[in-house]
Amino acid sequence: MPETRCDSYYNATINDETQYPRLESDIRVDVVIVGGGFTGVSTAVELAERGLKVAIVEANKIGWGATGRNGGQVTGSLSGDAAMVKQLRNKLGTEAENFIWDLRWRGHEIIKNRVDKYGIDCDLKFGHLHTAYKPNHMQEMQKTYDDAVLRGMGSELALLTKQDIPEYLDTPLYHGGLLNKRNMHLHSVNLCIGEARAAQSYGAMIFEGSPVLDICDGALPVVKTAHGSITANSVLIAGNAYHKLARKKLSGMLFPASLGNCATVKLTAEVAKAINPHDIAVYDSRFVLDYYRMTADHRLMFGGGTNYSGRDSRNVAQELRPAIERTFPRLKGIDIEFEWTGMAGIVVNRIPQLGKVSPNVFYCQGYSGHGVATSHIMGEIMANAIIGQLTEYDLFADMRQIRLPVGEWLGNQGMAIGMLYYRMMENFR
Secondary structure (H helix, E strand, C coil): CCCCCCCHHHHHHHCCCCCCCCCCCCCEEEEEEEECHHHHHHHHHHHHHHHCCEEEECCCCCCCCHHHHCEEEECCCCCCHHHHHHHHHHHHHHHHHHHHHHHHHHHHHHHHHHHHHHHHCCEEEEEEEEEECCCCHHHHHHHHHHHHHHHHHHHHHEEEEEEEEHCCCCCCCCCCEEEEEEEEEECHHHEEEEEEEEHHHHCCCCCCCEEEEEEECCCCEEECCCCCCEEEEEEHHHHHHCCCCHHHHHHCCCCEEEEEEEEEECCHHHHHHHHHHCEEEEECCCCEEEEECCCCCCEEEEEEEECCCCCCCCCCHHHHHHHHHHCCCCHCCCCEEEEEEEEEECCCCCCCCEEEECCCCCCCCCCCCCCCHHHHHHHHHHHHCCCCHHHHHHHHHCCCCCCCCCCHHHHHHHHHHHHHHHHCCCHCC
């Protein structure tokens, strides 16, 4: 049975809840997309705008999975960037760094343009602070700042000292930070639903409550559900950590990690302005970090403490409360109204995974906790690939990925042990 939406702040504040039908017939389209999150919906918008007949098949509701459970931050922190540059040098030479630099900001432009073009009300705001948890973390931020200035972003960035932090955050924690005015934050579910409406306006068909049972390969692949089927020229599997399709090809490549988020009760406008006067999103500089921002109705949304074992946390609010109170002492004892978890798709080398399971069946997955912007970038690349523009797709599809020859459970335990090592190494960083 399809599952209802989780008890998140996002789902409690949806502008326009979706009521798409269940797939109950056999239909024919150009492209069928499995998964109604950011990857699937963003790809659908790209294809529908170009005149293709598209169908989205979602097991639950649009934006139900990781798309509706994240921190809502749109940043240029592209996961696996160093590993990507290293591999791309074989094909792009010295242009590899420029390609990845430009790529990290592309998702921002796609999202901004869609919000403007389709009038999507998703509380889009600008401003983000990457905070230094330790004094020596400022060295990395200085390098990032210097690189960005050389690339013409100087007017959008500011390197903050420890003395500057009180102007932006009412916290004793940080030793400085990098302020980025290009980065954004937003209401993830309202963005995804707005994009789905945009795709529908071009004729895309959307089906909810329709789990895919099988994908039959062939010259014209067929996606099958319990009550219907869709035959298409091409299929895109876009379920990330929330599907179990094509296991022969995809097992051992992607591992789910549970991300915990919560939102407090509404704060007064005065308290909200006191703790975060410029209404910026924030994450810190640790390997396993905290991230937070203010919502449109003056709640503190706070996330952190990724569980790499693949199991959901039992009590998110209890686990995150010490971090909230450590960050903002004035919020000690604040009531937490919403708490939820979501599964991110973690890749060992952090490089997004693009490829095919058969000649006409594509997959796209693995953003390792950086999915809001990256999913939109990959949606554009996948749409281009499906219509035969393969240049960027081939760059990613040809990258070496690490496939662990173990089951998901053992893989997750290995990931958890690896992150424990990084936590220990944090003391020496």
